[in-house]
Amino acid sequence: MQKETLRYRLLEAQLDLARRQERAVILLLTGHAATHKGAVVNRLNHWLENRHTEVHALGPSSEEQSRPYWWRYWRRVPECGRVGIFIHGWYGDALFARAERRLSPGAFQDRLAEIRAFEAALAAEGVVLLKLWSDIGRREQRRHLVELQQDPATAWQAGVSEWQRHGQHAAIEALGRRLRDDTEAPHAPWQRLPFREPGEQLFRVGRALLNTLESPPAPPETALGDLPEEAAGVPSLGRGEAPAPLNKTAYRERLARAQARLALNARELARRRIPVVVAFEGHDAAGKGGSIHRVTAALDARQYRVHRIAAPSDEERLRPWAWRFWRRLPADGRIALFDRSWYGRVLVERVEGLAREAQWQRAFGEITQFEQQLLAHGGVLIKLFLAIDKDEQLRRFEARAATPHKRHKLTDEDWRNRERWDDYRGAIDEMFARTHLPGAEWTLVACDDKRRARLAVLEAVNERLEARLSSAG
Amino acid sequence: MQKETLRYRLLEAQLDLARRQERAVILLLTGHAATHKGAVVNRLNHWLENRHTEVHALGPSSEEQSRPYWWRYWRRVPECGRVGIFIHGWYGDALFARAERRLSPGAFQDRLAEIRAFEAALAAEGVVLLKLWSDIGRREQRRHLVELQQDPATAWQAGVSEWQRHGQHAAIEALGRRLRDDTEAPHAPWQRLPFREPGEQLFRVGRALLNTLESPPAPPETALGDLPEEAAGVPSLGRGEAPAPLNKTAYRERLARAQARLALNARELARRRIPVVVAFEGHDAAGKGGSIHRVTAALDARQYRVHRIAAPSDEERLRPWAWRFWRRLPADGRIALFDRSWYGRVLVERVEGLAREAQWQRAFGEITQFEQQLLAHGGVLIKLFLAIDKDEQLRRFEARAATPHKRHKLTDEDWRNRERWDDYRGAIDEMFARTHLPGAEWTLVACDDKRRARLAVLEAVNERLEARLSSAG
Numbered sequence: 051m052q053k054e055t056l057r058y059r060l061l062e063a064q065l066d067l068a069r070r071q072e073r074a075v076i077l078l079l080t081g082h083a084a085t086h087k088g089a090v091v092n093r094l095n096h097w098l099e100n101r102h103t104e105v106h107a108l109g110p111s112s113e114e115q116s117r118p119y120w121w122r123y124w125r126r127v128p129e130c131g132r133v134g135i136f137i138h139g140w141y142g143d144a145l146f147a148r149a150e151r152r153l154s155p156g157a158f159q160d161r162l163a164e165i166r167a168f169e170a171a172l173a174a175e176g177v178v179l180l181k182l183w184s185d186i187g188r189r190e191q192r193r194h195l196v197e198l199q200q201d202p203a204t205a206w207q208a209g210v211s212e213w214q215r216h217g218q219h220a221a222i223e224a225l226g227r228r229l230r231d232d233t234e235a236p237h238a239p240w241q242r243l244p245f246r247e248p249g250e251q252l253f254r255v256g257r258a259l260l261n262t263l264e265s266p267p268a269p270p271e272t273a274l275g276d277l278p279e280e281a282a283g284v285p286s287l288g289r290g291e292a293p294a295p296l297n298k299t300a301y302r303e304r305l306a307r308a309q310a311r312l313a314l315n316a317r318e319l320a321r322r323r324i325p326v327v328v329a330f331e332g333h334d335a336a337g338k339g340g341s342i343h344r345v346t347a348a349l350d351a352r353q354y355r356v357h358r359i360a361a362p363s364d365e366e367r368l369r370p371w372a373w374r375f376w377r378r379l380p381a382d383g384r385i386a387l388f389d390r391s392w393y394g395r396v397l398v399e400r401v402e403g404l405a406r407e408a409q410w411q412r413a414f415g416e417i418t419q420f421e422q423q424l425l426a427h428g429g430v431l432i433k434l435f436l437a438i439d440k441d442e443q444l445r446r447f448e449a450r451a452a453t454p455h456k457r458h459k460l461t462d463e464d465w466r467n468r469e470r471w472d473d474y475r476g477a478i479d480e481m482f483a484r485t486h487l488p489g490a491e492w493t494l495v496a497c498d499d500k501r502r503a504r505l506a507v508l509e510a511v512n513e514r515l516e517a518r519l520s521s522a523g
Numbered sequence: 524m525q526k527e528t529l530r531y532r533l534l535e536a537q538l539d540l541a542r543r544q545e546r547a548v549i550l551l552l553t554g555h556a557a558t559h560k561g562a563v564v565n566r567l568n569h570w571l572e573n574r575h576t577e578v579h580a581l582g583p584s585s586e587e588q589s590r591p592y593w594w595r596y597w598r599r600v601p602e603c604g605r606v607g608i609f610i611h612g613w614y615g616d617a618l619f620a621r622a623e624r625r626l627s628p629g630a631f632q633d634r635l636a637e638i639r640a641f642e643a644a645l646a647a648e649g650v651v652l653l654k655l656w657s658d659i660g661r662r663e664q665r666r667h668l669v670e671l672q673q674d675p676a677t678a679w680q681a682g683v684s685e686w687q688r689h690g691q692h693a694a695i696e697a698l699g700r701r702l703r704d705d706t707e708a709p710h711a712p713w714q715r716l717p718f719r720e721p722g723e724q725l726f727r728v729g730r731a732l733l734n735t736l737e738s739p740p741a742p743p744e745t746a747l748g749d750l751p752e753e754a755a756g757v758p759s760l761g762r763g764e765a766p767a768p769l770n771k772t773a774y775r776e777r778l779a780r781a782q783a784r785l786a787l788n789a790r791e792l793a794r795r796r797i798p799v800v801v802a803f804e805g806h807d808a809a810g811k812g813g814s815i816h817r818v819t820a821a822l823d824a825r826q827y828r829v830h831r832i833a834a835p836s837d838e839e840r841l842r843p844w845a846w847r848f849w850r851r852l853p854a855d856g857r858i859a860l861f862d863r864s865w866y867g868r869v870l871v872e873r874v875e876g877l878a879r880e881a882q883w884q885r886a887f888g889e890i891t892q893f894e895q896q897l898l899a900h901g902g903v904l905i906k907l908f909l910a911i912d913k914d915e916q917l918r919r920f921e922a923r924a925a926t927p928h929k930r931h932k933l934t935d936e937d938w939r940n941r942e943r944w945d946d947y948r949g950a951i952d953e954m955f956a957r958t959h960l961p962g963a964e965w966t967l968v969a970c971d972d973k974r975r976a977r978l979a980v981l982e983a984v985n986e987r988l989e990a991r992l993s994s995a996g
Binding site: 065088091092094095096100101102105107111112135206317339347349351352355356357358363364365458 | 538561564565567568569573574575576577578580581584585586608610679790812815816819820822823824825828829830831836837838860862931
């Protein structure tokens with residue numbers, strides 16, 4: 051293929067991508083230093099339509115550092131229709147941190163597993179990945195660095211960090227091999243880019259990108275594993291006994307105590323800069339709103355935010371499903387309360403057929419990844435399911451319908467959901483079985499008595515926070 | 524009014540706000556220290572529906588510090604339907620910086636003018652503002668601080684900064700008076716909040732907020748000033764002479780030289796962390812895309828981003844008009860190229876009737892504010908208008924229609940716009956007259972010859988960058 055033909059076809063393919071808005075493309079370039087990476091990206095960027103292209107090559111900001119590691123890449127996932135070019139990106143982080151021994155061998159291995167999960171999540175949602183490894187021999191690298199240094203116009207390209215990486219050539223070579231072997235996948239393939247003059251390299255990169263644009267790889271298949279054996283402690287609907295109602299005086303007194311305890315815990319979390327995420331799920335009319343109010347009443351308004359999860363915005367719709375939860379992750383020391391959450395995918399979206407089977411099945415893995423990231427960052431995750439029985443729900447719906455200032459809380463959708471009670475029940479039990487994991491345990495709160503339910507919510511939150519606060523770190 | 528009645532009506536009014544999604548509300552609370560501000564906001568937040576409320580009280584992040592000052596508040600403007608509560612906010616910044624002499628009297632005065640402009644811009648776009656000043660006498664403040672200190676549970680509320688502000692009580696009192704006098708407006712009124720026990724203060728805040736929600740003030744009227752006297756240097760369409768065409772060899776050589784110069788300039792801008800914004804406006808088919816390519820070809824892809832301004836997303840539609848340009852401002856040392864820009868409001872939106880007259884008239888002031896902020900932050904602003912004459916446009920449209928791989932660039936809209944050539948001409952000339960200001964000058968580029976046009980664009984960009992680089996700072 052001629053250079054001009056390649057360039058023309060690339061542009062056509064990119065414009066088609068932008069018109070359809072069905073996929074995004076990520077081109078990631080990493081590998082050895084002093085291999086023309088910058089020059090190649092610059093020229094490629096000139097070939098492409100720059101209104102639909104973005105380049106990411108910056109170190110983390112303070113907002114990024116105060117959130118789970120992957121937040122910085124999730125926020126940069128390009129919209130459908132766009133091409134995102136990453137120089138080093140998540141591979142550079144892993145590679146150089148390990149080469150400089152800022153990452154232990156075990157942590158490096160864990161990071162590779164996270165990379166696989168991240169890329170699979172993107173690929174499954176229409177992000178096409180292409181990863182290029184820039185090769186160069188040690189002696190050739192040295193020769194090239196010396197050359198760069200001798201020309202005043204290019205001397206800045208042979209700085210301390212390039213020479214340092216030259217010194218680590220053998221380590222980077224070995225780590226690169228492991229990294230590529232471990233993260234090779236049909237939906238996120240590696241290609242090696244030999245060291246040639248920039249024009250030749252550009253041609254190879256362009257051809258690889260064209261190939262990806264014209265025949266994007268199939269998204270990964272997710273095989274949902276068998277349901278885990280019923281483990282001890284996994285909650286299940288309908289097991290709890292209805293507790294005896296609590297009188298108002300006892301309730302008020304216990305509520306005040308629990309809230310005072312929560313206020314202290316929250317202050318200590320802020321001081322230690324520990325982020326907290328609380329997900330409220332549950333049956334319609336179980337009392338999520340009222341419970342959230344009892345929690346926030348104990349908190350400093352400056353510390354928390356309530357996220358109500360409803361239909362996605364159009365900016366959200368153009369990105370992978372999990373993006374809208376990632377963007378809401380709290381900074382260190384802050385508390386995010388989710389009124390409905392990422393579990394909507396395996397509950398309402400599953401039952402109502404709003405997500406395809408492959409989508410909600412895949413969501414179990416994506417949810418686990420998302421939650422593990424928060425935990426790995428030192429955060430606290432609290433998942434509450436507020437349950438009522440079917441008769442109690444009917445009583446509450448009827449009471450709402452009869453009370454003028456509560457009528458707006460009851461919608462046709464509530465009645466529709468109620469008709470599928472048994473389907474929901476199955477989905478809820480499967481959700482418990484698959485996502486009740488260490489550090490991410492569910493608390494099932496029986497809500498037939500509102501007062502006991504609110505106390506139980508506060509109790510669960512306090513217990514989880516205190517468990518975290520009494521641990522090291 | 525009873526407390527319970529107030530609370531109920533507040534909630535009703537807030538739910539109505541959320542349902543309609545026509546306005547946002549900002550409640551800002553500032554003033555003296557140790558006046559129960561935190562407690563009042565916490566309780567108010569408990570009264571409100573927290574799914575539609577957000578509280579902002581954090582210091583700036585590194586992403587905020589590396590952008591023009593007002594970026595940090597623009598990004599926090601609540602969506603229509605939501606209530607944003609700010610503790611101190613932009614008033615605290617001005618007040619305490621001046622009290623601690625980090626801001627000169629002149630800079631304080633300038634800041635107040637910026638505040639007026641910011642609030643007017645928000646109010647004109649459906650954001651309702653309510654500003655509360657917390658009063659307390661000096662002796663009473665001292666007594667209260669001592670009280671707080673004696674109780675271990677509240678001692679943290681009487682820290683170093685509170686005592687420091689107590690020491691500055693007289694200065695804060697005097698500055699507060701000036702600040703309120705200077706920023707009082709029907710669309711952004713001040714109310715003073717006397718020091719009372721928190722419940723009583725909450726009641727007053729709640730009543731003020733209810734009043735604002737139930738009878739929002741009218742947005743400010745914008746009187747568009749007379750067109751400025753024709754000043755020297757203001758560009759005007761149709762004045763330039765058509766330049767002689769340039770042969771290819773001379774073009775290539777001059778292009779290479781201009782791009783090399785730009786590459787050097789850009790590197791120096793990055794080193795000195797100076798942000799750059801380039802706005803490309805012009806007639807359809809004048810060659811904006813090609814010119815942008817000739818600029819970016821000289822730049823490091825890691826340093827710039829091209830923003831193509833088309834229809835707003837729904838997240839953008841729920842916020843004041845200028846929000847979508849603020850969110851795209853580059854960080855220090857980076858370059859943002861706008862393919863069409865905020866001038867769309869006074870060009871296509873004006874001519875096609877997409878913006879009401881009051882909106883596009885107001886936009887002149889808002890645009891000036893926006894641009895001045897970038898300049899005040901030390902940035903460079905380059906505004907280019909790429910012009911062709913009507914016959915040349917027709918030739919290019921016909922050529923596009925006849926070339927398969929260019930046909931997608933020509934739309935029905937282009938033909939429609941062409942029919943209103945004279946209306947556009949009037950709008951363009953008024954835009955020049957009103958927005959050709961020091962530091963924000965327009966460069967009119969005659970584009971009938973493509974080669975000369977591209978060189979002229981590069982020349983204009985280089986000149987502006989070099990003027991900035993040769994200045995101090």
